[in-house]
Amino acid sequence: MLRIAPTFTVETPTTVDEVVALLQRHGPEARVVAGGTDVMPNLKHGLYEPKVLVSLGRVQGLDGLDLSGDPLSLGALVTLHRLAEHPEVRHLLPSLAAAVGHVAGPQHRRMGTLGGNVCLDTRCVYINQTYFWREALGFCIKKDGTECHVTRTGKKCVAAASNDSAPPLLTLDARLEIVGVGGRREVALDDFYVNDGVKNNALAQGEVVTRILVPRPAPIRRFGFDKLRIRESVDFPMLNVAVAFDLVDGQARRPDIVVSAIAARPRRVKGLPEGLLNHVLVAEWGEKAFQSTRPLPNINGDVEWRREMVPVLVRRAVAAATE
Ligand SMILES: Cc1cc2nc3c(=O)[nH]c(=O)nc-3n(C[C@H](O)[C@H](O)[C@H](O)COP(=O)(O)OP(=O)(O)OC[C@H]3O[C@@H](n4cnc5c(N)ncnc54)[C@H](O)[C@@H]3O)c2cc1C
Ligand code: SF4
Incomplete structure (x- = not known):
């Protein structure tokens, strides 16, 4: 039928x-x-x-880009294509430009917006299917059912955050401007994402994201991004990693790494050491990221392989940051 x-x-x-x-x-x-x-x-x-x-x-005024002040202001309706190609965005926010430039395919990026990407729904191999596919297997917690086909016993949906803009925006300490019946409020992106695959953000009923605000990065701050996916175009991430660190006289300070596409909420890696930026330090960062990452069989890709790829993506993201 x-x-x-x-x-x-x-x-x-x-x-x-x-x-x-x-x-x-x-x-x-x-x-x-x-x-x-x-x-x-x-x-x-x-x-x-x-x-x-x-x-x-x-809606008027939602597609503005203001890169002149601090914070930088990115309208929610700015397309991914415009961000990825904008010379000043590429210069000031290279990891964000790289991430949105790797979303889906060219047509999606011309239609898709930054606000839509930030608010993207979570994904799972058991939910992003036709109605009949899901009905045949039995519906799950995220829609119409009571069990999770991934965890089997869990009562919580663990569908994966799959938006590529989230990791770089988190390492950029971005904030969201949100407007609702109560007026305008600002929320740190760190407080926006919650660990629930049914609805993984803190938007209240009736609220809309109007701008993404990014503190103007210091010239010594370096940013990188890398992504694992089946094909080099179109596909959603099986894993994505953003890195940021200050680089002064070869020394890496205040390192920050965010890994996503592993759980409902992107994960910040804790306890990263500082020091001379060389392959030993980057390997330590990769190991910390590996230890804090436990991919689930909620999206495509063997879980052990996705985990093994975490240090590889860290290394590539650092290389991108220092190019
Ligand atoms: C084949 C395919 C491949 C894809 N690959 C990727 C990928 O690799 N990486 C990736 O990140 N995404 C991918 N996507 C998803 C999507 O194209 C992008 O995430 C895109 O940025 C979504 O933006 P949009 O404006 O189209 O959002 P919409 O589809 O319009 O909305 C997405 C969600 O955000 C909400 N929303 C939108 N704007 C706002 C706002 N301003 N305030 C509050 N809520 C809002 C909507 O209600 C909806 O829940 C893919 C999609 C397809 C079809
Ligand atoms: S993680 Fe579980 S509850 Fe969530 S969409 Fe997948 S199968 Fe459904």
């Missing part, structure tokens, strides 16, 4: 206030859509069934 995608209406507000009012009026029956590159496949698969899509496409 053919399952038709549910019918919905599309609202096209032109101001953030109108967006918030629509989200308030329709409550849980409404869903925000930006570029729609993730929302549309998910709608077809019945992963959610909103009655109203609130499109951000015509």
Whole structure:
């Protein structure tokens, strides 16, 4: 039997206030859509069934890039393509430009937005399937069911954060500007992601991300990113790693590494040593990252292999940072 995608209406507000009012009026029956590159496949698969899509496409002022001050301001509607190609973004935020330049394929990056990427839903081999596939196996906690096919016994969804912008933005200490009925608030990206695959962010009902704010990096700070995926285009990450550190006279200080696509929330590696930046130090960082990473069979790729690749990606990300 053919399952038709549910019918919905599309609202096209032109101001953030109108967006918030629509989200308030329709409550849980409404869903925000930006570029729609993730929302549309998910709608077809019945992963959610909103009655109203609130499109951000015509909202004025959300696609601005202001790189003149501190913090740098990246509008939620800025496309991934624009960010990846922007010379000043590539210069100031090289790991972010690299990460968004490796999202999906060229068409997705021209439609897909930074806000949509930051708010991307988690993914799992048992949920990103057609309705009939999921029905045949038995629905799971994330939608319509009560068990998790990954952990079997767990009562929590462990679907993986799969957005490539999150690790570099975390190493950049980014903050989000969020607007809702209560007005405007700012939240550190560190506090935005939560470890729950059903909904892995702290957006309240009716709230929308309007800007991503990034402290202007100091010239001594280095940033790198690398990603593991099946093909060199289109595919979601099986693992992604962002690194950042200060580099002065060959010494690496304040190292920061974030690993993602392993759990619902990106993971920051703790206890990284400082010192002369050489292969010994980078191997120590890789080992720390390896020890703190336990991939799950929630996305494609053998879990042991994905774990073994963590130090490799750390090394490549450091190489990218020092190029
Ligand atoms: C074949 C394919 C491959 C892909 N590969 C990758 C990949 O390698 N890496 C990757 O990171 N992504 C990948 N994606 C997912 C997607 O294309 C990108 O993440 C894209 O950046 C999503 O942006 P969007 O504007 O299209 O978001 P949408 O699809 O419009 O929205 C995504 C989610 O964010 C919410 N949302 C959007 N904007 C806002 C906002 N301003 N405030 C609050 N909530 C908001 C929506 O409600 C929805 O839940 C892939 C998608 C496809 C179809
Ligand atoms: S992790 Fe478990 S509950 Fe979550 S989507 Fe996968 S199978 Fe479903």
